[in-house]
Amino acid sequence: xxxxxxxxxxxxxxxxxxYDETHLRRLRLIRALTGARGLSVxxxxxxxxxxxxxxxxxxxxxxxxxxxxxxxxxxxxxAEGGAPAGANPEAAALVDAMGWSVSEHNPARQAVDExxxxxxxxxxxxxxxxxxxYAELAQRTARHDLEQLExxxxxxxxxxxxxxxxxxxxxxxxxxxxxxQENESAARHGGGEHTST
Amino acid sequence: xxxxxxxxxxxxxxxxxxYDETHLRRLRLIRALTGARGLSVxxxxxxxxxxxxxxxxxxxxxxxxxxxxxxxxxxxxxAEGGAPAGANPEAAALVDAMGWSVSEHNPARQAVDExxxxxxxxxxxxxxxxxxxYAELAQRTARHDLEQLExxxxxxxxxxxxxxxxxxxxxxxxxxxxxxQENESAARHGGGEHTST
Numbered sequence: 460x461x462x463x464x465x466x467x468x469x470x471x472x473x474x475x476x477x478y479d480e481t482h483l484r485r486l487r488l489i490r491a492l493t494g495a496r497g498l499s500v501x502x503x504x505x506x507x508x509x510x511x512x513x514x515x516x517x518x519x520x521x522x523x524x525x526x527x528x529x530x531x532x533x534x535x536x537x538a539e540g541g542a543p544a545g546a547n548p549e550a551a552a553l554v555d556a557m558g559w560s561v562s563e564h565n566p567a568r569q570a571v572d573e574x575x576x577x578x579x580x581x582x583x584x585x586x587x588x589x590x591x592x593y594a595e596l597a598q599r600t601a602r603h604d605l606e607q608l609e610x611x612x613x614x615x616x617x618x619x620x621x622x623x624x625x626x627x628x629x630x631x632x633x634x635x636x637x638x639x640q641e642n643e644s645a646a647r648h649g650g651g652e653h654t655s656t
Numbered sequence: 657x658x659x660x661x662x663x664x665x666x667x668x669x670x671x672x673x674x675y676d677e678t679h680l681r682r683l684r685l686i687r688a689l690t691g692a693r694g695l696s697v698x699x700x701x702x703x704x705x706x707x708x709x710x711x712x713x714x715x716x717x718x719x720x721x722x723x724x725x726x727x728x729x730x731x732x733x734x735a736e737g738g739a740p741a742g743a744n745p746e747a748a749a750l751v752d753a754m755g756w757s758v759s760e761h762n763p764a765r766q767a768v769d770e771x772x773x774x775x776x777x778x779x780x781x782x783x784x785x786x787x788x789x790y791a792e793l794a795q796r797t798a799r800h801d802l803e804q805l806e807x808x809x810x811x812x813x814x815x816x817x818x819x820x821x822x823x824x825x826x827x828x829x830x831x832x833x834x835x836x837q838e839n840e841s842a843a844r845h846g847g848g849e850h851t852s853t
Contacts, residue, residue: 570831601836639798
């Protein structure tokens with residue numbers, strides 16, 4: 460088998476036949492964790508081992524894949540790590556208001572509080588309540604995210620897809636928002652000359 | 657008046673009184689364009705001049721603020737620039753299917769095609785039709801984005817807020833998706849021990 464964790468492109472059918480499917484999946488997951496989620500190779504292996512250990516508990520498995528529950532021993536890499544409980548009161552209020560079941564240590568809590576602080580420092584009056592309509596839409600997005608995983612039966616393949624769809628779709632989701640903003644601006648304020656060709 | 661384009665924090669009421677409100681808004685917009693949108697100071701000034709010129713045409717103004725229509729003379733900075741017409745067929749198909757009115761040169765088109773290519777190169781069968789449910793949600797998000805601007809009457813203040821809310825909210829929107837994913841995973845696969853404390 461080729462050395463290196465990141466084989467270029469898809470392996471051909473002929474090549475695939477030489478390898479065990481589990482082995483290939485393990486490689487792909489490491490590639491997803493190092494590429495899409497930005498972990499070091501050492502951390503990715505650690506995360507993968509924890510996933511394998513919890514392969515029968517899908518919620519735990521997906522939590523590890525999403526970076527919500529980094530297993531003990533994984534160095535907090537960029538954008539990972541979490542925060543001490545109670546450190547992000549605005550995220551806590553939002554999660555509460557939405558009735559969400561979310562771990563205290565989900566690192567996304569911190570991003571919510573940080574964004575709100577930044578907006579206020581720039582003179583925009585914005586608090587967690589202003590985020591509620593976005594939270595409703597995020598809930599629908601997440602529902603669709605998880606629905607897409609239902610067609611996958613193998614737990615490790617599900618975890619791989621969860622990582623890829625969560626992290627790699629982010630730029631596309633933000634791009635869709637920009638496209639929709641232009642359309643919405645055209646509908647609200649547009650003259651004919653500025654609309655689509 | 658203090659030198660430097662990026663005065664720290666909010667000016668006090670006493671200090672504000674010394675300056676013209678238009679001047680302060682100009683400074684804040686430059687800060688928004690350089691900080692949140694990542695433009696160089698020279699490009700930000702150029703964009704600002706174009707905004708001022710188009711201040712009576714709100715759609716044009718917001719297009720410039722969002723980075724959809726960079727005015728002539730602005731060097732394409734990071735993540736700006738746009739693509740030649742027809743270069744992104746999957747984004748085109750999606751925009752068409754949604755019935756959106758979106759300029760051929762909106763740079764977000766490129767992000768859509770790039771993401772789909774990346775996903776396929778990693779072995780995930782994904783095309784623009786798979787993005788349609790996300791596009792529906794993006795449309796609602798954009799509607800809410802634009803609604804929030806309705807309360808602002810001054811066009812330049814509206815443009816400033818458009819820049820800040822578009823770019824600075826991105827990490828919070830992605831964080832809300834992660835929080836909602838954990839909640840959705842808990843609802844679908846979760847045992848009691850993994851849910852919120």
